[in-house]
Amino acid sequence: MGGATIVPAVETSFTVNGQTVHMALDPRESLLDVLRERLGLTGTKKGCDQGQCGACTVHLDGRRIVACLMPAVQANGRAVATIEGVASPDGVLHPLQEAFIEHDALQCGYCTPGQVMSGLACIAEGHVGSDAEIREYMSGNLCRCGAYAGIVAAVRQAGRSGI
Amino acid sequence: MTAAAARPRVDARAKVTGAARYGTDRTPEGLAYAAMAVATVGKGRVVEIDTAAAAAVAGVRLVLTRFEASELKPPVYIMAGGHAVQSLQPLLSDHIAYRGQPIALVVADTPVAATEAANRVCARYEAAPFALELDDEDAEKLRQPEALPVPALADIAVGDAEAVFAGSEVRVDEVYDHPKQAATPMELLGCVVEWRGDTVVVHEGTQNAGALRNGLALQLGIDPADVEVISPYLGGGFGQKNSLQPHLGPVALAARRLGRPVKFVMTRPQTFHQGSFRPASRHRVRLGADGNGRLTAAIYEVDQETSRHDLFPAMYTEAMSRLYGVPNFSGPTRLVRVDTQTPGYMRAPFESPASFAFESAVDELAYAVGRDPVALRLANDTGTDPITGQPFSSRHVAECLRRGAERFGWAARDPAPGSMRADDGSLIGWGVAIGAYPACVAPAIAHVRAGADGRVVVAVDGHEMGQGIRSAITFLVADDLGIAVDRVTVDIGDTRVAPQHLTAGSWGTASALPAVHAALRELRARLGVAETGMLDVGAAVAAAGQPTVEAEAATLGPGQPPEMLDRSRAGKVAFTGPVYPGFTSFSFVAHFVEVRIEATTRRVRVPRVVSVVDCGRVASAVTAASQVRGGVVWGLGAALREASEPERRYGGFFNATMEEYVISVNADIGEIEVDFIDEPDPLLNPVGVKGLGEVALVGVVPAVTNAVFHATGQRLRRVPITIADLL
């Protein structure tokens, strides 16, 4: 065992849901931990911290990523979107969130923020041509409660309504 | 409009917006972060532990390797009358009972520093040989009735099963193997602990806030009144979060020592080595029948793993002895000690593996006598509990079978194995199985407060883990009083408002609803209004001349003595059932499954499932249907994917990540059609509900494996079935 690592902090700035944040970060800190522990945005969940479950899915410059595998310093100069920014500021839900409720696409709700963020990306990517395609492109997001049928129905409904 | 749009899950909005706060979503001021270093040997002793490098990491505040028994008493195992998932408390001695046992707790200013420091803890061990599987030489085998001599765990025996089996016209005698499995709720085990003066506040996703409160108080030698446990939402429990975990005491002590709140989130690999899991089990099923497949005798022998330090009671025969009217039944049960953390209750803990074995054997019997598997099951139905001779309070499994067969189109099935093919050449198999799960009840205390503003706040025992108990309670109150759903607030999972007895065994709703129902009667009496019917709550409260009117009620299961409420208040398990004075209560289900097996790859797909459930009255239609679909998803995973593999070289578990422990993903799941009998149970409680969450899973696995037999003619007696089995 060598001595302890002294890791110099890195000045980082990026936007989260449109707000600029500026922080000195340990380059090993994951975007997930920064969102949850420093910015209080605990809607994004930790299910594995290993890039295997999708619970921590957020958008980086509009593309879905797993925040647990992204060092937060890599977000420098970029735009992060999380579940907290999906509904409008006055509380009106996004049609995909409405669809999740209408199809009861959740049980415990722990995977749900990640499913919604993935669902938004799945729609934006144009992967809603068939239920089979939705299932395939939503398969990076595990749901141990098994709410898959509702999730497919919700993504289909929101995806077809042309949002 | 969907049913869910008409009456959505009440906490759905909080969940789709990320507003719902789970245990480790708390970030109090001054928060420090804990991480654990764990043993890397399968068994043995820590000879030396070097924490210097860990302590030198910038931002590290504490590195703890040992607590004194005076500050941290070992807990008592929940099934030995205590509060904890196991009796073994890590960090009290140098003894290592299993790989992954914590050897040090590190607390630091940031998660990164805590993780680095935990990785820098370095230990030298004296390793000892370990047993990990049922057949291992060192795995100690115990007859359960001798190891656990209590009436509830005596081997079930009615009639003379051995003699009748021996003389039966048709006999089935087969052995079925079920692997270890990991519950893997999406929310990791963990907590946020904060001391406020002498009071310790615990935020942890748990199914049993009452056990955490009382168990932690005993461990720390403090008054339970000084412990508050808050758990409004769990990110899934499935039995893994059913009692006090070994991390809580050490984290609470660290927080007190540091004078700061501490958050601990177990790593996912650590959950496989520390969280309770479904133990492996082996089932020998002997069925005797007449030439028409009428069952005359069943001998159902089970071996189940337990740990070295605890005896996890095995109750496989309880439900299987009631699946059919078998007059002669015996169920010798053995426990087998292996060197792991104590295994535990994972959704339908016994009933799902048991149904795989028993319902496979029944399918084998159907083929042995040349009778349709649905008809054979209907012919063996009974209205009487064959073990006690009492009636079932309600039993609609025959209707589940008939309705399911109809919806599935079972009549079109050609019974010959390998006889049905799809256009693309895939083999088609149709399988059926039934399930049963005991309808148990726990004591519950409900408090209702009605305001002049027309709002009603309900506080009651219960934990919301996704099953929808908050919705079921809300709908009961709204419908009883005739008020809008958004006028009702439900406080559960919080020791500040009710004892918070364990929510498990599918008794949550059947326990909470009767208490709330009784509290509403009391409320109506206090308001001086009719016992039933629509109520203008605000006007009635105003007429009483007070800002609020409150009422409380405590309920017990049928025949339960009032002392059980004290047990519940003490954080102990206090449920009763499924045998009550004068009747026996089970929930029932029938599953119909279609598999398709690709001709060249032999990959198994499950395009459709039809499940029909008898859970008494359906308390919340939307969440109930979701729960059943979830149970089916679990069953498909258990049949085709899930197994926790023992790590023979280093101990513990081999596939200890979400990637390697394979659960069903979205693309694995096809159509799941769910239907309910929705007949209120007339005896169990005034609300008419039985349990649902677990029975939904029971029977799915054999419905799949029976379908695989129908498709291929291969009878596979070990799950999960993989491509390799079918090549």
Ligand code: FES
């Ligand atoms: S927490 Fe990031 S993928 Fe699981």
Ligand code: FES
């Ligand atoms: S809703 Fe519980 S994990 Fe998906």
